[in-house]
Amino acid sequence: MASQLFYSLGGESEQWQQELACYQFTITDSLVNRTRILEALVANPRNIKQSIYTQYLRVKIVELFTGKTIFLGRVIASEPKFDDIYGQTLQIQASDF
Numbered sequence: 001m002a003s004q005l006f007y008s009l010g011g012e013s014e015q016w017q018q019e020l021a022c023y024q025f026t027i028t029d030s031l032v033n034r035t036r037i038l039e040a041l042v043a044n045p046r047n048i049k050q051s052i053y054t055q056y057l058r059v060k061i062v063e064l065f066t067g068k069t070i071f072l073g074r075v076i077a078s079e080p081k082f083d084d085i086y087g088q089t090l091q092i093q094a095s096d097f
Helices: none
Strands: 003-010 015-018 022-029 036-043 058-063 069-083 087-096
Touching: 003 022, 036 058, 036 069
Parallel strands: none
Antiparallel strands: 003 015, 003 058, 022 036, 036 087, 058 069, 069 087
């Protein structure tokens, strides 16, 4: 994947952790809503990711070759899902701000 999901570790000097288990994401841009929505799927075999991706957690998508941030927002919802290929996954929705 040429772009990667990161989540904020918080703190005074904000640090970002790369999410290596993200295998798919889409960014939807709309003229009507004026907000962009990120939907990402993260492999979650032991159901430990759900405690990380809580509401209002800051997330971003970074293009790895250029280092440019193409999405920056906050988690608005996360829901466990089952995928035939990846097994237990976590579907994350985030909105830019």
